[in-house]
Amino acid sequence: xxxxxxxxxxxxxxxxxxxxxxxxxxxxxxxxxxxxxxxxxxxxxxxxxxxxxxxxxxxxxxxxxxxxxxxxxxxxxxxxxxxxxxxxxxxxxxxxxxxxxxxxxxxxxxxxxxxxxxxxxxxxxxxxxxxxxxxxxxxxxxxxxxxxxxxxxxxxxxxxxxxxxxxxxxxxxxxxxxxxxxxxxxxxxxxxxxxxxxxxxxxxxxxxxxxxxxxxxxxxxxxxxxxxxxxxxxxxxxxxxxxxxxxxxxxxxxxxxxxxxxxxxxxxxxxxxxxxxxxxxxxxxxxxxxxxxxxxxxxxxxxxxxxxxxxxxxxxxxxxxxxxxxxxxxxxxxxxxxxxxxxxxxxxxxxxxxxxxxxxxxxxxxxxxxxxxxxxxxxxxxxxxxxxxxxxxxxxxxxxxxxxxxxxxxxxxxxxxxxxxxxxxxxxxxxxxxxx
Numbered sequence: 001x002x003x004x005x006x007x008x009x010x011x012x013x014x015x016x017x018x019x020x021x022x023x024x025x026x027x028x029x030x031x032x033x034x035x036x037x038x039x040x041x042x043x044x045x046x047x048x049x050x051x052x053x054x055x056x057x058x059x060x061x062x063x064x065x066x067x068x069x070x071x072x073x074x075x076x077x078x079x080x081x082x083x084x085x086x087x088x089x090x091x092x093x094x095x096x097x098x099x100x101x102x103x104x105x106x107x108x109x110x111x112x113x114x115x116x117x118x119x120x121x122x123x124x125x126x127x128x129x130x131x132x133x134x135x136x137x138x139x140x141x142x143x144x145x146x147x148x149x150x151x152x153x154x155x156x157x158x159x160x161x162x163x164x165x166x167x168x169x170x171x172x173x174x175x176x177x178x179x180x181x182x183x184x185x186x187x188x189x190x191x192x193x194x195x196x197x198x199x200x201x202x203x204x205x206x207x208x209x210x211x212x213x214x215x216x217x218x219x220x221x222x223x224x225x226x227x228x229x230x231x232x233x234x235x236x237x238x239x240x241x242x243x244x245x246x247x248x249x250x251x252x253x254x255x256x257x258x259x260x261x262x263x264x265x266x267x268x269x270x271x272x273x274x275x276x277x278x279x280x281x282x283x284x285x286x287x288x289x290x291x292x293x294x295x296x297x298x299x300x301x302x303x304x305x306x307x308x309x310x311x312x313x314x315x316x317x318x319x320x321x322x323x324x325x326x327x328x329x330x331x332x333x334x335x336x337x338x339x340x341x342x343x344x345x346x347x348x349x350x351x352x353x354x355x356x357x358x359x360x361x362x363x364x365x366x367x368x369x370x371x372x373x374x375x376x377x378x379x380x381x382x383x384x385x386x387x388x389x390x391x392x393x394x395x396x397x398x399x400x401x402x403x404x405x406x407x408x409x410x411x412x413x414x415x416x417x418x419x420x421x422x423x424x425x426x427x428x429x430x431x432x433x434x435x436x
Contacts, residue, residue: 027351027352027423028419028423030148030426031144034144034422035144035419037147041061041065042136042137042139043113044061045058045061045139046111046113046114047113047115049102049115049130049131049136050100050101051101051122051127052166052168052172052173053079053080053101053167053173055080055101055166056080059075059082059164060075062139062143063164066084066143066162067084069086069146069150070086070150071084071086071146071150072084072085072086074186077181078165078166078175078176078177078178078179078182079167079173079176080166081163081164081177081180081182082100082163083161083164083182083186084146084161085159085161085186086149086159086160086162088153088157088158088159088433089157090158091157091433091434092432092433093158093190094158094159094189094191094432094433095161095189095192095377096142096145096192096425096429097163097194097369098135098139098141098142098162099138099164099168099169099173100165100166100168100173101166101168101169101170101173102115102131102135102136102169103130104128104129105407106128106408107130107408108408108409109408109410109411111411115128115129115131117129128408132405133169133405134196134386134405134410134412137197137384137386137417138194139164141195141421141422142162142164145422145425145426146162148422155435156433157435158433160429161186161187168367168368170329171367173368174372175368178371178375190378190432191337191340191377191379192369192372192373192380193344193380193382193429194379194380195382195384195424196367196381197383197384197386197417197421198360198383198384199385199387199403199404199410199412200360200363200385200387201358201386202389202392203385203388203417203420204384204385204417204420205356205358205360205383205384205385206356206357206358206382206420207384207385208336208344208345208382209359209361209383210336210338210342211336211338212333212335213334213335214365214367214370214381215266215294215363215365216292216293216294216296216299216330216332217292217329218290218303218327219288219289219327219330220288220306220325221287221288222247222288222323222325223285223323223324224243224244224247224284224285224286224287224314224319225283225319225320225321225322225323226238226241226243226281226283227320228282229280231278231280234281237281238317239281240282240284240285241274241275241282244272244274244287247287247309250309250312251267251289251306251309251310252267254302254306254309255267255302259301263298264292264364265292265293266292266293266364267291267302267306268292269287269289271287272286291303291306294333294362295333306325310323310325311323331367331368331370331371332374334366334373334379335370335373336379337378337379339378340378340379343431344380344382344427345357347430347431348427356420360383369381380428382421382425382428384417386413387403
């Protein structure tokens with residue numbers, strides 16, 4: 001009896017494995033067939049990056065590509081946003097998002113297709129521009145997925161809504177598109193999907209995780225007031241630079257002494273500006289903070305603790321007036337809908353196998369894809385490994401550390417990363433929009 005059951009189970013497993021191999025092979029073949037066009041687009045996007053809210057040429061390129069594939073395309077949504085709609089019979093409405101914007105980073109990868117773009121940012125400063133976060137990978141993969149879905153309409157049913165979102169790096173583009181009628185002027189999606197390259201994993205890995213995957217973020221500007229004067233007579237002043245130094249040290253104890261080791265929190269002081277000359281004590285100093293958490297409870301505690309510490313240090317220094325604390329950017333934690341994650345993960349594992357589909361833990365980065373969940377649309381953000389396998393292996397053995405996103409040296413292993421992203425998107429969309 002045991003032998004017979006084992007034989008039946010083994011046969012069933014072999015059949016399932018054969019089916020999965022066939023399915024994965026089919027997706028792989030589809031991706032390979034359109035990869036040359038996709039790679040060409042990737043090179044072009046990488047060479048010609050545009051800053052947040054200025055993605056005019058990028059948006060035009062993607063809009064033209066969708067029109068060629070038969071999508072009904074609308075541009076100018078929320079600024080430079082693109083919306084493409086492809087109706088294919090009765091079925092669910094599924095949204096797939098990509099980001100359009102690059103970063104004010106001067107590229108130092110040395111790649112033959114490296115960006116040499118320089119421009120003025122919104123403050124008028126001259127900056128280099130680079131796709132240092134991989135949005136070019138996302139856009140190329142998104143277009144590759146659009147090409148496959150448009151060419152295989154017998155494999156799915158429903159309405160596919162592809163959006164190119166501006167200004168993700170300033171966490172403002174998603175809300176602008178929603179306010180401009182994305183969810184009312186166009187078919188409202190049952191689910192929203194996105195991918196993001198992840199240098200923490202080898203290229204080709206598809207990472208999933210249920211629940212919080214990216215953190216809340218609050219950007220704060222803190223202005224500390226003192227009494228300026230001559231650098232030779234500090235006793236006649238209240239030095240805001242010293243006040244800032246003491247405040248920074250106090251803020252660093254919030255995470256280490258007020259947040260449980262089992263929770264996640266970050267308080268980073270990214271800028272400190274004060275003074276004009278070495279022998280002049282200024283009358284104010286300004287700091288910019290990035291505050292991150294995974295839960296609302298921790299988020300509120302951090303913000304209250306920052307306010308308490310900043311005000312207390314000002315009182316201790318005898319500051320002439322209370323500090324000014326301004327919140328100028330914020331985004332909610334990105335939470336992968338559990339039921340949606342389970343369903344798509346099962347499809348990915350079935351078709352790609354357990355070696356390629358892995359659980360990837362949350363990180364304290366942030367983005368505004370969370371706006372869709374806040375608007376009532378269940379979301380899933382898939383992570384796509386981006387690091388060359390040999391570099392990943394070396395880093396795990398104590399070699400050179402992995403290059404992070406936003407680095408001028410960030411260069412993904414683009415063929416494997418793009419192909420894995422397209423495969424994951426196509427599998428996810430077909431799972432959610434099955435042919436009947």
